[in-house]
Amino acid sequence: MLNTDQQQTVGVVGAGTMGRGIVQLFAAAGHRVHCVDAVPGAARDALDAVGAMFDTLVAKGRMDADAARLARGAMSAHDDLAGLADCTLVIEAIVEDLSVKRTVFGDLERIVPREAILATNTSSLMVSEIAAGCERPERVAGLHFFNPVPLMRVVEVIAGVRTAPDVVARLRTLVASTGHRAIAAADQPGFVVNHAGRGLYTEGLRILEEQVCTHVEIDRVLRLSAGFRMGPFELLDLTGLDVSGRVMEAIYEQFQQEPRFRPSSLVPPRIAAGLHGRKSGEGWYRYQDCEREDAGLPAPAFPDGVSVWIDPEAPDAERLCALAGSHAVGQAEADSVLIVQPWGVDATTAALERGLDAARTVAVDPLPRLDRHRTAMMTAATLPRYRDAAHAMLASGDAGVTMIADSPGFICQRVLAVVVNIAANIAQRGIATVDDLEDAVRLGLGYPDGPLGWGDAIGPARVLTILEGLQRVTGDPRYRPAPWLARRARLGLSLLSPEPARHD
Ligand SMILES: NC(=O)c1ccc[n+]([C@@H]2O[C@H](COP(=O)([O-])OP(=O)(O)OC[C@H]3O[C@@H](n4cnc5c(N)ncnc54)[C@H](O)[C@@H]3O)[C@@H](O)[C@H]2O)c1
Incomplete structure (x- = not known):
């Protein structure tokens, strides 16, 4: 009282x-x-x-x-x-x-x-x-x-x-x-919460624009692997695309067309067509029947004759070998699927950098825990036989699998790195203190962790590697690392560490 x-x-x-x-x-x-x-x-x-x-x-x-x-x-x-x-x-x-x-x-x-x-x-x-x-x-x-x-x-x-x-x-x-x-x-535009929330929407839309997979798959991977309560398309349907679309445009313009906030050209035609989300009965999903299509595709049978070679440098090499079971081989054979786990780059780049046959290469995201959900990505040349071998191998056990087209940083790496990078820029600009920023995002956006703490859990150096890979492969300045993040990653500091006082 x-x-x-x-x-x-x-x-x-x-x-x-x-x-x-x-x-x-x-x-x-x-x-x-x-x-x-x-x-x-x-x-x-x-x-x-x-x-x-x-x-x-x-x-x-x-x-x-x-x-x-x-x-x-x-x-x-x-x-x-x-x-x-x-x-x-x-x-x-x-x-x-x-x-x-x-x-x-x-x-x-x-x-x-x-x-x-x-x-x-x-x-x-x-x-x-x-x-x-x-x-x-x-x-x-x-x-x-x-x-x-x-x-x-x-x-x-x-x-x-x-x-x-x-x-x-x-x-x-x-x-x-x-x-x-x-x-x-x-x-400043969007203050803290609406500013920090840009990454999930804009990156989700960018992944969809590039035809990496469907919006249903993007939502599912981000929920199951990254721990977001809702994926970007579920959220856009909840807030209303007409409202969110205006906010996206406004924040982009108010930040003088900062590439990090560039809105997607996928949005205006959908607004024009009245696909506003839950309130109009249909958005990215249909709501009339209170049902949403969300089932993943069944896994194919493991193709006869194919063996599985796992890059010894892969962060999850041991777990992947266990999943491959009797199909695993120590030396790549002529009919081996070649499994790699790159950070921040696409499967094509990963295959070429390792001198591997791109037609047989499949990349598995090392970021999400393998026991929850597995995302695998093909190169632009991967043959169906090797795609199916990777899919069947990853589907053994209880975790679901999402197969995506080639894309730098898969889905989770890419979205999380962008979320952390935007938060680092908010800290750099002093728009909020680190403590306020972390609580604002947890309470205002319902993320499982504050963005800088999340970056620390992934590892600041790793987030930097992902962003540098994204920028290298796409050439897009939206991925340029915030100095706050780059300096702390290089110095081995927590992303939560504030700037030292300039004087007593
Ligand atoms: N709805 C949201 O999710 C949300 C979230 C955060 C902030 N906001 C902001 O809060 C404000 C209100 O939003 P809302 O969603 O409650 O709007 P609303 O349309 O539900 O309510 C606005 C109310 O203000 C009254 N009103 C309009 N002009 C008035 C005036 N000159 N004097 C007195 N009353 C007047 C209207 O009669 C209406 O009852 C806006 O600035 C909006 O941007 C909205």
Whole structure:
């Protein structure tokens, strides 16, 4: 329970999806909350919905009945901003339109006390630009919640260029009073969470563009091998391709067409065709029958006469030999499939670099644990006989197998290296501290680990090798390693190690 010093009067402008969640969060935490919406009666409807949510939580034993009663009594609805005159903080969650937001902030300045903080929940506008229309921009900040607000336990606190440091400190304390984790973020495109989340989407789309495999296979490999809760195409269907497509374009433009964020030309035709995802019944997947095609192809029989040679340098040579069983040979024979495990390059490059016959070479991803899911990649010349031998061998045991076309870095190496690299660049630019960045990604994106910690688990030097391989094979500057990552990899330091202080 909050004491009277901690209890604040919070105004929420906009009683839509986000406003309702924000009202619920602060009321449940013990603050007084005034809710305002421009549509008459909308604020009242929102409070009724929040009250019903409290009833549900009480019935499920997730909220104390007394706390629900107090929270309900602490909420009030208004059809006019004048109702916010005693607020110490006002959070704006209205339509994403700069001029409408600036008008509301101008009106609020004339209504709220001089020391009250004005915060915006904008996802894509610059906090500094909203603040620039105010007489006292130093008290304006971003407070970026995620949907659904009560369940997504992270809030970005964004300092505009003129925001006073004590405003950020007060907002962090206030967020902490709700039980959510406050992340301090610079006023940069996508702040932290939406910036760090670019890698999964853009790289997934790039892999699909290159016809490496289907979107279903990309999602499956990233779920089973890398541990993402959802693959990029499942996520795009959840958020809506129309919404995500706009965000992809906006972040790319706001970062002055940075190649790392280059959107995919696969997206606009699908938006135009109305394939928006779950909300339109069809996106990358069909939702009408609540069913999604997700079964892998059955493994072929092991071809007669073929033997299996495994590159002795392969990181999983022993395990692969065990899988090959009686087919394994120590010296490659004329009819051997040649198994290699490259980092960051395609199977063709791996075969040529090792002086192997590309028609018989198959590459197996060394990154994912072999007992969960196995990804194998052919060169541009691999014959079906050797493809089938590799597939049949990898399918022995319980793990599934995904066979992909030639591509540098398979699926997991490529996506994870890009995710780590983008995070390293966020750290390099000081958009968030390393601790805040790690928690923001874990809580805001639901990744199994923070991106820099994930990079440490793979090995910084290995991530660097993968990125250098990707850049070498594709010639695409999107894969250039962030200096933060390259330096730490070369020095044998953790990616989580901050820059040393420049003076005492
Ligand atoms: N929906 C999300 O997942 C999400 C996540 C993070 C941030 N945001 C941001 O939060 C803000 C609100 O998004 P939302 O999804 O809740 O929108 P919404 O459309 O669900 O709700 C907006 C509400 O604001 C009201 N409104 C519009 N203009 C107003 C005005 N001048 N004064 C008072 N009320 C006004 C509308 O009547 C509506 O009830 C946007 O800036 C959006 O970018 C949204």
